[in-house]
Each structure stands twice: as structure tokens, then as C-alpha cells.
Amino acid sequence: MSERLQGFDYQSSPYHRPNQKWVCGRLGSGDCCTIGPDPKGHCGAGPQCKPVRDGDRWRCTRGPLHGGPCNNGPQADGICACLTPPCRPKRSWKYRRKLAVRSTLTATLGLIVLALAGTWAGSMVEPGHLAAAHSTIDDCESCHATTGRSASAWLAAAFGQHPNLPVDTQHACLTCHDVGEAPLAPHSLATLPTAGPAQGSTLGPWTVELNRMVFPDPETPIACGTCHQEHEGASADLRAVPDSQCQVCHDQRFGSFVSGHPEFSDYPYDRRTRIIFDHASHLGKHFADEPEQAPQSCSGCHVTATDGRTMEVRGFDDSCGACHAGDIAGNALAGPKGVAGLAVPGLDLTLVENIGQWPEFADGDLTPMTELLLMGDPEYASVRDTLADVDLLDLDSATPEQRGAATTLAWQFKALVDAIQSKGSQAVVQRLEAALGHPLTTDEQRRLTGLLPASLVDTAQAQWFPSLTDELNNHRAGNAPATEAVRPMADEPEADDDNDAAVADDEFDALFSEDSDEGFGDLFADDTGDESGDLFGGDLFGGGDVGDPFADPQEDASPEPEVATINHEERMALGGWYLDEFTLRYRPAGHADPVVRTWTELATRQPAAEDWLAPDNPGACTQCHSLESDASGVTSVQWLAKRIPATEHHFTEFDHSTHFSLLGDAGCGTCHQIDNEAPYADSFDGRDPSQFTSNFAALEKTVCLDCHQPDQAGTDCASCHRYHVGDFKATMPNTQLSRSQATR
Amino acid sequence: MMRFAKRRQANLTTWAIVVLIAGVLFAAVSAGLTRASFWTGWLLMAAVVLLSLYSQRKRLSMLPIGRAAVWLQLHAYTGAFAIVVFVAHTGLSLPDAPLEWLLWLSFVGTAGSGLAGLYWSRTLPPRLANADEELIFERIPLFAARLRQRAEQLVVDAAAQTDSPLLGEHYRTHLAELFMAPQWRWRHLGPTHYVTRQHDRLIALERYLADDEKPFARELAGLCRQKSDLDMHFTVQGLLKAWLFVHVPLTAAMLLLAVLHLVAAHAFGGA
Incomplete structure (x- = not known):
């Protein structure tokens, strides 16, 4: 048995101060002193005892732990003779650990200061690289509302002195990203719709x-x-949104698309179609009647949008034109094929006094365009109100005031014709601007006047009111001429200029005599022999298909001489203005004619022009283009079928192109099944697009579930739903043109 | 023994329940629009602060704030909990920025050294208890010096009494280095009780010695064995102290970096 090394009695176990900073340097050699180093690490070696005087002698007081009293004893002067040799104190383990902590803290603090002191501070704390789309952003301030690099700025931003920091930070995002007017509201919508159960x-x-x-x-x-987590690396998908983030806000929650997701009550038919097209009747009847012109498949009328998401309707010429182009030209119409523009209203000439010359056979109502042009006259409003319930062709029961208003109307109409004749289209524009209350753009002016030919107005004036200028001068001078019924001349024979049948009434002979006092003789002079100089040459008198308005069956029973009359309506088959008796008509130049379209749009905003919107009007716009009124009652014509721009996002989106390869023999019918019994046409009785019956049966969720299972095509909310709803366009950079850019 | 086992079982059960609750809350917070990283970050910060209070507790022994053993248990289980929260906070992804790397490394270093320290403090003390005698770590150099004096005195006595230089040469050649100072030997941390090979050499040498030399050789072999045990104490106790040289400084650095991280996260995170 070896001698034990460690003794635990007080004599063999001296205390070596391991809890103090410094310990004796000779601890390892076994002869360490009992005094030990001081707190600053200075060796405390010296005399091993303090001798005490015992009578006349000095006595050693060294303790038993250090060998007890020495043999030699103190010196004669009382100084200890046993001096402990000095040592180099060592740091205790505890003190070394403390130093290690301090050193590490100092080094760490130094690294932090070094890291944050330079311009590289941001990269020192950047939690991760930006996504590739944001890779050009090279400073923190571009996105973070935290300003400054000082510690105080960071602390202020971090803890409460910047309460709007989250919102302010997002504004940096919105500098480049347009997500509507309520970008931070749920779904970017100021008002949320309610979800289905x-x-x-x-x-x-x-x-x-x-x-x-x-x-x-x-x-x-x-x-x-909250959803777009940046600093996740260049390849991170910033738009990835877990389902749970969607569900957490929705009061109507459910387990997954497979379990609990609402059935598609009306998807994708959430409103009636903009173009009135009855799939059931076309496929069931019309296409069968016209197999040569009928499309052979859905793609005959539908085409994928450029972004592949939606299906669009092909243009008119590619889809409907084969059968319906003639409808717009009015080929099938029994009546006039042109839209009524400026028209002489019919008046009861026996009771309307002092209106001068007025076409005897004018019997039409005020056309929408005529009424709008008259509304440009500020005094017309009172006339209109007075004549609101009056039949202008029968004034027997009219009051004197109403008869007077009819007289005023006649002079206002004459003034309108005179203004258009003298100023041309500018007068039309001025009248329309006055009636509408706002200026028209150049394009609107062009489309609303249809570039009305001046010569045609001259012709109309000469036919309707041969003495218009004189009459107006007299009227303005207070000398209103008596009412005089006028019979315009018949169409000038095309083959025989001398045919008297073109002028059927003696009174007109007098009017157009060179010797006439009325001064119209020069109008018919043909000094040059050029027909163009003759106001009555060529196509001055249109309306060939309405018969001869000047024939008097009681006076002349003999057959009319056969003359070749000019059919102005047919001459304008490709579109344009023509004169039809007492009406200037415009014949549409095919589909999407700008004049008819613009006047149709105008009619939606002017109650006076409401008749223009009738489906059987020439042009037949509203036969296919539905009329819709919004919540404020504003009506609009739906010129275009449904088209979703790439910038427009809806709650639910379906990418057609990615599903084409999955369809079987049923093709489009896999999802779109025509409902032959649905009263589709009834949907267009009103103007509310939300009140409708679809041509198709509603899509059932089970169709989607064939593929959209967790282990197949997936059931993520974001597969079909968008969070941000609205029309978001890329924000253009506000590039200021400078000289350097211009000359680069 | 049963009491210790029951206590450990109770502690582990409590810890597991806390982790489970935290996991459920983490899943719930992650499922919503609230950024879970802020919650886990604050929880981690609180755990780290609580862990660092353990060293302060040892300095405030005069205060009635619980026994040190209880604090140690709390420290160990909270540390394990902090590791779980750290995993949830980082998502096992590596940082990018230099300072974030420092924080990540300091936490991993602290946690790793803590786990190692926990393991060593549970496995090594029995080895010390099974040794022939208990030794105070700070005195090991002193004991080593005593052993060297005894060995050298023994060799001198052997040479004087037997007139044989064999033991003296053997000591000079093979044993002098062993007795020179306490020696750190990793083998003492191994699974088996290690006795220095010099002891075996002396046993093997005995057959070549004269009869009067053999008692000296046996006594010298005993000193070798005693020195081997002394080195075991030096290694084991040294390791039990040395891991704190990693754990404690890294904790301090981690706290500093964590505060910076917290400020930066709130200043730039928009929360």
C-alpha cells in the first residue's frame, strides 16, 4: 500500500487560495508559502513568522503546517531568520476563466464595432441574400424605413419610437409594386366580399x-x-404562401380542397356574358342550318389569350362574320339600312303658323341625333318640355302655347340646318359640346360627325328649305313668313337630264326657275357643263327605294314614266352618309363602325337618344353587344367579350393552357357542358349582369378533384386563388429626360 | 438510486411536456400571419438569459434562491430546451452575414460544450470516485512533485543497498519523464482503467533483477501506478474544468451578439 498523497487533516492540507486571482508560484514544487500573493499578483514571500519576545529571548512562532518553530530561532534583534524565497505567482484557474470571458467579450465587441463602423454594416447583419428579383438593391435604406446606421437609430427603430415602422417599411415595397389603392388591406381590397359557406x-x-x-x-x-419573406436567398420564391396563412383569416374555414372546400356554386359563370351568344341555339339549330359556315370546333370561335390563362372570343370577322356581317350592313332590313341622323320632323302644317317653307311630306319624329343637336340651342329645353306629350303631326288638340312651341321648334331646326350648312361639321361639334356639357376630343369629333359631307348638307337644305337663308333673315328681322308646304323634287334621272318626271310639282318649277325671285336660279345653272357644279346633279336626292314622294295619285292616274332612279342607300353599301328624303342617314361601314359605335355609346348617356339602342336599329349593335348598368345607374355597351389583361388578378384564376393536355375526348366539354334548357336569352331582359342564367351547367368540384389531390396535382390554395385582387400595372420608372440621355 | 431515477424521470417528463407545448404553439404561430421567428427569437433570448443566471447564482450563494443543485438541473434542462428553440428559430438553415455566423457559431459552441460538459460531468466523476484516493485538483502538481521525490529517493536507496545500477538506469531511461510533472493523457478518458505502461515494464523487468532489487522495483511500480492515477485525476478533473473555458466565454459572446441580433431584427424586420 503506497503512502497516500492527499491528507485532509488541517496539518497536511494547507489552503492554497484557489478562489483568489493569484496562487503561489511554487505550488507545484511543494514549498509554497502560507502568505501567498496579494490581489494584484505580487509575491508575499518574506519571513516565515513574526518572532515574539519571551523574557529576554525571541521565540519563533512558525506554525505547525510549515514545520513548526525553526531550530535556529529568530535573530538577536528579533528578526525571523527563515526567509521564504520569492516566487512568480500564477493565475488561479478561476481567474484564468474570468480572463478568458473578458478576452472573448472584448474580442466580440471589437468585431461588432469593426463590423458596424464601416459602410459594410448592412452586409454584416444581413440575414440572407435578396431574391433574384431584388438583386440590384444594394443598400438597406431602399427598403427599410430604419434610417441611419447609429446604434441610437437602430434602438429607436427597434423599440417603439417608430410605431409605424411596419407600415412605413411596406411603403418602400409599394414604390415599385402597384397592388391597388388599399395595398395593405386584406386582399388589397377596401371592401371584402363575403365567401360562400x-x-x-x-x-x-x-x-x-x-x-x-x-x-x-x-x-x-x-x-x-407577412407573406413575402425576403432575405431567403436568390432562388427563394417570394410568392409562396402556405395554405394556413390563407385560412387563418377566413371565418369559413375548412380542412383542405379535398375536404370541406365549398362547392363551385356558380364558378366560372359569375355573371352573364358580355356578348349575347346563345350556345344552345347556335349549336342545336343555327349551325345545323348553316353547316358550311358553322365552326367545326370550339377553337373556331375561341382562342387562348396570349398569357395562356384565359380563353377569349375570336374577332367578329373570324367567328360571327360569316353569318352576321350582312346584319350590320342592314341587308335583311325592310326599312332604311342607315341610321337616322339629322331628320326634318314632321309638323302639322295646317296649324303651325309662320314657319315659312316646310317639307309637306316630312312625317318623322325627332331623331336622337337631331334632338341632341337641338339641345345645343339653350332655348330648346323649354320647347322640348312644352311639346313633351304633343304629336307634332296632329296639333288639333294642342294649346296655342304648344303650337307656338312647334313654331319655335321649326325655326330652331332651320337654324340648325343653316348652321351646319354654313359651318359644316364644326357646327355639329359645337352643338354636341353644348348639349353634352364638355368639349370633345378630335377623335370624338371625327367619330361623332362621321365627316358629314358638306355637299350632302347643301343638297338636303335645298330640298327641304329652298329659301332657308332668306327665311331666316326675315325671321330674325321679325318678319316671319307664312307657312308654306314644300314638295321637293324627285330624284334626277340618271339617264335623261331633261326628264320632267324628276320635278313633279309646278311650284318647284317656279322655285328653281332662273327667273325666280327666290334667287335659286343660279343654283341650277349649268354654265360649265360640269355636273358637279349642279347642286341637283348626281346623288342629291336619295331615297330611291321609298318611291316617288312627289307623285300625286289623285291628280295623275297615268303610269309614271320609267326613269332610272339613283338608290343612294345602295351606293353607300360600304358605309357613309346619304340623303333619304327628309333624313340624313349614316350606313355603317361594317362591324365596329366607329360612327355608329360612338353614337351608340353616346346614346347610353343621353335619355333623348335611348331609341338608338334598340336592337333592330340599323347596325344592330345591341343585338349582340349587351347593355349593362352599374350600381350608379350608368349604362355601357359591352363591345368586347370577356378579356382579362395579364395585369388583372381575381380571387380565382384558372390557367387553361396548362390543362389542355389533360382533357380527354370530351375536350372543352369536360368542364363546360351546355345546358340546353337554360333560359339564357332571358338574362338580357335587364341591364344587371349579375341577374342571369348561364348557357352552361355549373362546374362541379369533382371535375377538379380528379387530379387535384394532395399526392397528385396538389391542393394548395395558391394553385387556384390569388391573394392580391385587382388590376395591378407595373410601375413605370420616373425617368427624367436630361440632356445627357437625349444626346447619348 | 431509485430516488435519483424517479427525479430524472420526472424532470424528463416535465421537459418533454414543455417542449411539446412549445412545439404546438410554434406550429400554431407559424400557421398564422404572425412571424414565428420573432416569437422563437424572444423565447430563445429568455432561455439564454435564464441559463446565464446560473453562474450568477453560484456567486450569490448567500441568497435563498434555491439550491445550487436545483439550479444545475434547471440549467441543464433549459439548455436542452434552448437547443430545440434554436432549431425552430433557424429552421436548420445556415446564416449568411458574418455577425450572424458569429452568433450561430457561439450558440452552437455553447450548446455543444454544454452538452459535452453535461456528459462528462455525468460519466467522469464515478471514475474519480473509484480511484484509490481523492485529490484536490490544484494540489496535483504538488503531489506529482512528492511522487517524483519518493521515486528518486527510492532509486538512490536501491543503488546504495544493492550496488546495482539497473534500476537507476531504468529510471533515467524510462521513468524520469513520467514523474517529471502531471501529464494529460486522453487514454484516461477511455472506457477502461488505464495504467501507465511504465508500470508494466517494471513488472516485466523484475525477472532480470536480483532478489534484493526486486522489493525496490515493486515499490517503484507502485509509485508508477500512483502516478498513473494522479495523471488520471489531472486529466479528468482538468477536463471537467476546461470545458467551462469554452462554455462560459462563448456564452458571454453569444449574449452580446444576441442583443445585437435582436435589435437588428426589430429595427429592420419591421415588427
Whole structure:
């Protein structure tokens, strides 16, 4: 048995101060002193005892732990003779550990200061690289509202002195990203629509339910970073959104698309179509009647949008034109094929006094365009009100005031014709601007006047009111001429200029005599022999298909001489203005004629022009283009079929192109099944697009479930739904043109 | 023994329940619009602060704030909990920025050294208890010096009494280095009780010695064995102290970096 090394009695176990900073340097050699180093590490070696005087002698007081009293004893002067040799004190383990802590802290603090002191401070704390789309952003301030690099700025931003920091930070995102007028509101919508009820279980995943318990009211506004987590690396998908983030806000929650997702009550038919097209009747009847012109497949009329998401309707010429182009030209119309523009209103000439010359056979109502042009006269409003319920062709029961108003109307109409004749289209523009209350753009002016030919107006004036200028001068001078019924001349024979049948009334002979006092003789002079100089040559008198208005069956029973009359309506088959008796008509130049379209749009805003919107009007616009009124009652014509721009985002989106390869023999019918019994046409009785019956049966969720299972095509909310709803366009950079850019 | 086992079982059960609750809350927070990283970050910060209080507790022994053993248990289980929260906070992804790397490394270093320290403090003390005698770590150099004096005195006595230089030469050649100072030997941390090979050499040498030399050789072999045990104490106790040289400084650095991280996260995170 070896001698034990460690003794635990007080004599063999001296205390070596391991809890102090310094310990004796000779601890390892076994002869360390009892005094030990001081707190600053200075050796305390010296005399091993303090001798005490014992009578006349000095006595050693060295303790038993250090060998007890020495043999030699103190010196004669009382000084200890045993001096402990000095040592180089060592740091204790505890002190070394403390130094290690201090050194590490100092080094760490130094690194932090070094890291944050330079311009590289941002990269020192950047939690991760930006996504590739943001890779050109090279400073923190571009996105973070935190300003400055000082510690105080960071602390202020971090803890409460910047309460709007989350929102302010998001504004940096919105500098480049347009997400509508309420970007931080749920779904970027100021007002949220209500969702349909869930089917089956209304419980979401337990995590979502628990989240709602912990956070019953999701915080709003919803900062961009809530879903779009940046600093996740260049390849991170900033738009990836887990289902739970969608579900946490929705009161109607459900487990997944497979379990609990609401059935598609009306998807994708959430409103009536803009173009009135009855698939059931066309496929069931019309296409069968016209197999040569009928499309052979859905793609005959539909085409994928450029972004592949939606299906669009082909243009008129590619789809409907084969059968319906003639409808617009009015080929099938029994009546006039042109839209009525300026027209002489019919008046009861026996009772309307002092209106001068007035076409005897004019019997039409005020056309919408005529009324709009008259509304440009500020005095017309009172006339219109007075004549609101009056039949102008029968004034027997009219009051004197109403008869007077009819007289005023006649002079206002004459003034209108005179203004148009003298100023041309400018007069039309001025009248329309006065009636509409706002200036028209150059394009509107062009489209609304249809570039009305001046010669045609001259012709109309000469036919309707041969002495218009003189009459107006007299009227303005207070000398109103008596009412005089006028019979315009018949169409000038095309083959025989001398045919008297073109002028059927003696009174007109007098009017157009060179010797006439009325001064119209020069109008018919043909000094040059050029027909163009003759106002009555060529196509001055249109309306060939309405018969001869000047024939008097009682006076002349003998057959009319056969003359070749000019059919102005047919001459304008490709579109343009023509004169039809007492009406200037415009014949549409095919589909999407700008004049008819613009006047149709104008008619939606002017009650006076409401008749223009009738489906059987020439042009037949509203036979196919539905009329819709919004919540404020504003009506618009739906010129275009549904088209979703790439910038427009809806709650639910379906990418057609990615599904084409999945369709079987049923093709489009896999999802779109025509409902032959649906009263589709009834949907267009009103102007509310939300009141409708679809041509197709509603899509059922089971169709999607064939593929959209968790282990197949996936059931993520974001597969079909968008969070940001609205029309978001890329924000253009505000590039200021400078000299350097211009000359580069 | 049963009491210790029951206590450990109770502690582990409590820890597991806390982790489970935290995991459920983490899943719930992650499922919502709230950024879970802020919650886990604050939780981690609180755990780290609580862990660092353990060293302060040892300095405030006069205060009635619980026994040190209880604090040690709390420290160990909280540390394990902090590791779980750290995993949830980082998502096992590596940082990018230099300072974030420093924080990540300091936490991993602290946690790793803590786990190692926990393991060593549970496995090594029995080895010390099974040794022939208990030794105070700070005195090991002193004991080493005593052993060297005894060995050298023994060799001198052997040479004087037997007139044989064999033991003296053997000591000079093979044993002098062994007795020179306490020696750190990793083998003492191994699974088996290690005795220095010099002891075996002396046993093997005995057959070549004269009869009067053999008692000296046996006594010298005993000193070798005693020195081997002394080195075991030096290694084991040294390791039990040395891991704190990693754990404690890294904790301090981690706290500093964590505060910076917290400020930066709130200043730039928009929360």
C-alpha cells in the first residue's frame, strides 16, 4: 500500500487560495508559502513568522503546517531568520476563466464595432441574400424605413419610437409594386366580399384553429413581409404562401380542397356574358342550318389569350362574320339600312303658323341625333318640355302655347340646318359640346360627325328649305313668313337630264326657275357643263327605294314614266352618309363602325337618344353587344367579350393552357357542358349582369378533384386563388429626360 | 438510486411536456400571419438569459434562491430546451452575414460544450470516485512533485543497498519523464482503467533483477501506478474544468451578439 498523497487533516492540507486571482508560484514544487500573493499578483514571500519576545529571548512562532518553530530561532534583534524565497505567482484557474470571458467579450465587441463602423454594416447583419428579383438593391435604406446606421437609430427603430415602422417599411415595397389603392388591406381590397359557406367540416387544420385562439384578430394592415419573406436567398420564391396563412383569416374555414372546400356554386359563370351568344341555339339549330359556315370546333370561335390563362372570343370577322356581317350592313332590313341622323320632323302644317317653307311630306319624329343637336340651342329645353306629350303631326288638340312651341321648334331646326350648312361639321361639334356639357376630343369629333359631307348638307337644305337663308333673315328681322308646304323634287334621272318626271310639282318649277325671285336660279345653272357644279346633279336626292314622294295619285292616274332612279342607300353599301328624303342617314361601314359605335355609346348617356339602342336599329349593335348598368345607374355597351389583361388578378384564376393536355375526348366539354334548357336569352331582359342564367351547367368540384389531390396535382390554395385582387400595372420608372440621355 | 431515477424521470417528463407545448404553439404561430421567428427569437433570448443566471447564482450563494443543485438541473434542462428553440428559430438553415455566423457559431459552441460538459460531468466523476484516493485538483502538481521525490529517493536507496545500477538506469531511461510533472493523457478518458505502461515494464523487468532489487522495483511500480492515477485525476478533473473555458466565454459572446441580433431584427424586420 503506497503512502497516500492527499491528507485532509488541517496539518497536511494547507489552503492554497484557489478562489483568489493569484496562487503561489511554487505550488507545484511543494514549498509554497502560507502568505501567498496579494490581489494584484505580487509575491508575499518574506519571513516565515513574526518572532515574539519571551523574557529576554525571541521565540519563533512558525506554525505547525510549515514545520513548526525553526531550530535556529529568530535573530538577536528579533528578526525571523527563515526567509521564504520569492516566487512568480500564477493565475488561479478561476481567474484564468474570468480572463478568458473578458478576452472573448472584448474580442466580440471589437468585431461588432469593426463590423458596424464601416459602410459594410448592412452586409454584416444581413440575414440572407435578396431574391433574384431584388438583386440590384444594394443598400438597406431602399427598403427599410430604419434610417441611419447609429446604434441610437437602430434602438429607436427597434423599440417603439417608430410605431409605424411596419407600415412605413411596406411603403418602400409599394414604390415599385402597384397592388391597388388599399395595398395593405386584406386582399388589397377596401371592401371584402363575403365567401360562400364551407361544405362539411368547417374546422381548419388544428394549427390554424389554435392560431385563431391565440390571435383571435389578425393584425391589420397586413404588411408585405407577412407573406413575402425576403432575405431567403436568390432562388427563394417570394410568392409562396402556405395554405394556413390563407385560412387563418377566413371565418369559413375548412380542412383542405379535398375536404370541406365549398362547392363551385356558380364558378366560372359569375355573371352573364358580355356578348349575347346563345350556345344552345347556335349549336342545336343555327349551325345545323348553316353547316358550311358553322365552326367545326370550339377553337373556331375561341382562342387562348396570349398569357395562356384565359380563353377569349375570336374577332367578329373570324367567328360571327360569316353569318352576321350582312346584319350590320342592314341587308335583311325592310326599312332604311342607315341610321337616322339629322331628320326634318314632321309638323302639322295646317296649324303651325309662320314657319315659312316646310317639307309637306316630312312625317318623322325627332331623331336622337337631331334632338341632341337641338339641345345645343339653350332655348330648346323649354320647347322640348312644352311639346313633351304633343304629336307634332296632329296639333288639333294642342294649346296655342304648344303650337307656338312647334313654331319655335321649326325655326330652331332651320337654324340648325343653316348652321351646319354654313359651318359644316364644326357646327355639329359645337352643338354636341353644348348639349353634352364638355368639349370633345378630335377623335370624338371625327367619330361623332362621321365627316358629314358638306355637299350632302347643301343638297338636303335645298330640298327641304329652298329659301332657308332668306327665311331666316326675315325671321330674325321679325318678319316671319307664312307657312308654306314644300314638295321637293324627285330624284334626277340618271339617264335623261331633261326628264320632267324628276320635278313633279309646278311650284318647284317656279322655285328653281332662273327667273325666280327666290334667287335659286343660279343654283341650277349649268354654265360649265360640269355636273358637279349642279347642286341637283348626281346623288342629291336619295331615297330611291321609298318611291316617288312627289307623285300625286289623285291628280295623275297615268303610269309614271320609267326613269332610272339613283338608290343612294345602295351606293353607300360600304358605309357613309346619304340623303333619304327628309333624313340624313349614316350606313355603317361594317362591324365596329366607329360612327355608329360612338353614337351608340353616346346614346347610353343621353335619355333623348335611348331609341338608338334598340336592337333592330340599323347596325344592330345591341343585338349582340349587351347593355349593362352599374350600381350608379350608368349604362355601357359591352363591345368586347370577356378579356382579362395579364395585369388583372381575381380571387380565382384558372390557367387553361396548362390543362389542355389533360382533357380527354370530351375536350372543352369536360368542364363546360351546355345546358340546353337554360333560359339564357332571358338574362338580357335587364341591364344587371349579375341577374342571369348561364348557357352552361355549373362546374362541379369533382371535375377538379380528379387530379387535384394532395399526392397528385396538389391542393394548395395558391394553385387556384390569388391573394392580391385587382388590376395591378407595373410601375413605370420616373425617368427624367436630361440632356445627357437625349444626346447619348 | 431509485430516488435519483424517479427525479430524472420526472424532470424528463416535465421537459418533454414543455417542449411539446412549445412545439404546438410554434406550429400554431407559424400557421398564422404572425412571424414565428420573432416569437422563437424572444423565447430563445429568455432561455439564454435564464441559463446565464446560473453562474450568477453560484456567486450569490448567500441568497435563498434555491439550491445550487436545483439550479444545475434547471440549467441543464433549459439548455436542452434552448437547443430545440434554436432549431425552430433557424429552421436548420445556415446564416449568411458574418455577425450572424458569429452568433450561430457561439450558440452552437455553447450548446455543444454544454452538452459535452453535461456528459462528462455525468460519466467522469464515478471514475474519480473509484480511484484509490481523492485529490484536490490544484494540489496535483504538488503531489506529482512528492511522487517524483519518493521515486528518486527510492532509486538512490536501491543503488546504495544493492550496488546495482539497473534500476537507476531504468529510471533515467524510462521513468524520469513520467514523474517529471502531471501529464494529460486522453487514454484516461477511455472506457477502461488505464495504467501507465511504465508500470508494466517494471513488472516485466523484475525477472532480470536480483532478489534484493526486486522489493525496490515493486515499490517503484507502485509509485508508477500512483502516478498513473494522479495523471488520471489531472486529466479528468482538468477536463471537467476546461470545458467551462469554452462554455462560459462563448456564452458571454453569444449574449452580446444576441442583443445585437435582436435589435437588428426589430429595427429592420419591421415588427
